[in-house]
Amino acid sequence: MTPEDLIRDEIRALAAYHVPDSQGMIKLDAMENPYGLPSEVEREIAAVVAAAQLNRYPDPHARGLKQRLRETMSVPEDMELLVGNGSDELIQVLAMALARPGAVLLGVEPSFVMFRLIASATGMRYVGVPLGPDFALDVPALEAAVRSHRPALTFLAYPNNPTGNLFDAQAMERIIALSPGLVVADEAYHAFAGRSFMARLSAHPNLLVMRTLSKLGLAGLRLGMLIGRPEWLREVDKVRLPYNVNVLSQRIAEVVLRHGDVLEGQAGAIRAERARLFARLSGLGGVRAFPSEANFILFRVPGADTVFAGLKARGVLIKNLNGSHPMLADCLRVTVGTPAENDTFIDALGASLSRAA
Numbered sequence: 001m002t003p004e005d006l007i008r009d010e011i012r013a014l015a016a017y018h019v020p021d022s023q024g025m026i027k028l029d030a031m032e033n034p035y036g037l038p039s040e041v042e043r044e045i046a047a048v049v050a051a052a053q054l055n056r057y058p059d060p061h062a063r064g065l066k067q068r069l070r071e072t073m074s075v076p077e078d079m080e081l082l083v084g085n086g087s088d089e090l091i092q093v094l095a096m097a098l099a100r101p102g103a104v105l106l107g108v109e110p111s112f113v114m115f116r117l118i119a120s121a122t123g124m125r126y127v128g129v130p131l132g133p134d135f136a137l138d139v140p141a142l143e144a145a146v147r148s149h150r151p152a153l154t155f156l157a158y159p160n161n162p163t164g165n166l167f168d169a170q171a172m173e174r175i176i177a178l179s180p181g182l183v184v185a186d187e188a189y190h191a192f193a194g195r196s197f198m199a200r201l202s203a204h205p206n207l208l209v210m211r212t213l214s215k216l217g218l219a220g221l222r223l224g225m226l227i228g229r230p231e232w233l234r235e236v237d238k239v240r241l242p243y244n245v246n247v248l249s250q251r252i253a254e255v256v257l258r259h260g261d262v263l264e265g266q267a268g269a270i271r272a273e274r275a276r277l278f279a280r281l282s283g284l285g286g287v288r289a290f291p292s293e294a295n296f297i298l299f300r301v302p303g304a305d306t307v308f309a310g311l312k313a314r315g316v317l318i319k320n321l322n323g324s325h326p327m328l329a330d331c332l333r334v335t336v337g338t339p340a341e342n343d344t345f346i347d348a349l350g351a352s353l354s355r356a357a
Helices: 039-051 063-073 086-098 113-122 139-149 169-178 198-203 230-237 247-257 260-282 304-313 339-356
Strands: 080-084 104-109 125-130 153-157 182-186 207-212 224-228 296-300 331-335
Touching: 039 247, 063 080, 063 224, 063 247, 080 086, 080 230, 086 113, 086 153, 086 182, 086 207, 086 224, 086 230, 104 113, 104 139, 113 125, 125 139, 139 169, 153 169, 169 182, 198 207, 198 224, 224 230, 247 260, 260 296, 260 339, 304 331, 304 339
Parallel strands: 104 125, 104 153, 153 182, 182 207
Antiparallel strands: 080 224, 207 224, 296 331
């Protein structure tokens, strides 16, 4: 007996999601918040952790956390909220709930790689529509794909990863209105964009909004949320495994979310540093930086593989996207770090570019 005898062909054809070793590196590859929490918040967390009943299962509905999220994220009162072990789990439960034979999951390319991976893992047929110039939505191509494939599930990241841009909101609404299935606005980077589809949920019966706390500084907790009409989330919730969000993640997130001013202050610092980093990138010869509304910047350089290796050799880890999609040829992506981290990155990039020339 071998894996070939039992494992589905489409699963064996997948490449596992790769997370590189970052030990000893300046880590600017995963869109994490570079700032820690104030000592007073850490003390509150320590008290909550010490009091947690680790011998008991967590609240399966995460009621306290959901109420705190409602307040923090300004969730409309008539909408339901589902909490997941990161956004990845929520993408997966949606796909599992909608994976009828022949069902299509529609996305744009390039975008978050988990949309394609989870579609394959759950048996959905993935259809990716290439983005247009400057990574904008190709609305005619998207409309044609919706009419042709009638997707059960469509994901549109707002802002998009890895390109960093916000798609035109009116164009997205055209796709939502045309779609016969659910459309998810993935707002993982909403804190850095200042725009959202949350207020449009009531206007579109098939619209869901997905968010995460990972980019706000809680990546280690693995907490995502899905917001939409109760009739949809009641059905999706049946696929979610019980106790999917552990007691420590629930309790710690409740504490941190009470300090919204801290999180907003950090997001503001990242937005300001994003502007400075973009200007410095744009000032380097041979670099084309793409405008971003997220907490990262996509940029193109000649000889991206060599430049990436040069950065690693200098102790800076970013994301090499060269070869992942034709539109990302010679592209690298850097997370916005602290001012000191960004300065080190720029210096290392300049040296790497000189070496690659």
